Amino acid sequence: MPIRSHAAATATDAALRRALLRWYGRHRRPLPWRATRDPYRVWLSEVMLQQTRIATVTPYYHAFLRRFPTLEALARARDADVLEAWAGLGYYRRARSLHAAARWVVREHGGRVPDEPASFARLPGVGRYTTGAVLSIAYGRPLPALDGNAARVLSRLEALPASVRVPAGARRLWERAAALVPARRPGDWNQALMELGATVCTPRAPGCAACPLRRACRAHALGCVDRFPPAPARHAGERVRQAHALITRRGRVLMARREGPLLAGLWEPPGVEVRRGRPETALRRRLAELGLRVRLVPANASVRHTITHRRIEAEVWRGELSGPTPRSARLRWVAPREPGVALTALARKVAGMPRVH
DSSP states (O other), X not given: OOOOOHXXXXXXXXXXXXXXXXXXXXXXXXXXXXXXXXXXXXXXXXXXXXXXXXXXXXXXXXXXXXXXXXXXXXXXXXXXXXXXXXXXXXXXXXXXHHXXXXXXXXXXXXXXXXXXXXXXXXXXXXXXXXXHHHHHHHHOOOOOOOOHHHHHHHHHHTTOOOOTTSHHHHHHHHHHHHHHOOSSSHHHHHHHHHHHHHHTSXXXXXXXXXXXXXXXXXXXXXXXXXXOSOOOOOOOOXXXXXXXXXXXXXXXXXXXXXXXXXXXXXXXXXXXXXXXXXXXXXXXXXXXHTTOOEEEEEEEEEEEEEETTEEEEEEXXXXXXXXXXXXXXXXXXXXXXXXXXXXXXXXXHXXXXXXXX
16 A cells, blocks of 8 residues: 655545544534533543443433532542442442542642643543543643544554554554544544444444545445454453342342452442352351341352453352341441442342342
8 A cells, every 4th residue: 555645644634634523513412511611520421431321321420410510529528429329330440530539639739620631640540541531622632532432433444453452552543543633623523533433433334324534444445344443352251259148128138338459338238259168158157247147048040240351150049137137337228229329230130139028
């Protein structure tokens, strides 16, 4: 393929920007976070949208802002209140990081979200994507924001066999994204690139006929759009065995607060990770640690759940209390569908098993 001159490449890039921004002006979806340049609200939307669909995020976004309308309000909140407002959205580490970052901004920056990339990038939970997205949209900083949708567009546009999930591929895609981001309207450009990937240049059955960049797309010209980006090799996840006690009373389920490095502060039926030995023995030991006297009956059922690289198989036992529930901050009775309780996804699966009464 002939090498383009610098002038030709610059002219081509300028034409790409004009075409995509014109398309974005006509076809962008009216999402609530696009009606503001408030850095807190833009930041909140970007955190919520990580690995989560827009339809799921939208009601949470409105509800979270009703409860914490400003960064200062979020910084003043208790950890438990923030987790409850996030309950059901999943990936709770995002909520903890945003909460910690809000406190940092109030303490170190007088409550103003920093517009310097180096300062913003030092905040808890903030990476290169979040830095580029928030600062380009809220402050007009000419920074790239490369998510999976934008990466797919660039890979196809250049017929570049690079995946954002592979370090070498990610570097090439970030370089191209940085070269394309314009000095004017960088926030609109980044959103346009992501919007095109989300609605037209989709992973399967892309709508090439409706694409404003079709004539410049090398993968389309080669007739192999579906080959880009290449699928990264899959790695086998870690298999994890657990045992949980499903203890019910008048439509409520007894939940225990999780402790430790994973999902700390969230709630799920009392349980234990089983590394060796009989699951029932490990579970009885855990229940005793919580001060619970329980008669266990096998439910002859298990629940499967996957968290990133962990493939969990949880054996479920039905439990009947043979004594009072201890007064403890680590235990609470929860209606399975009760709003505002930060349950793990596994807890919702276990609690949703038949015959909860």
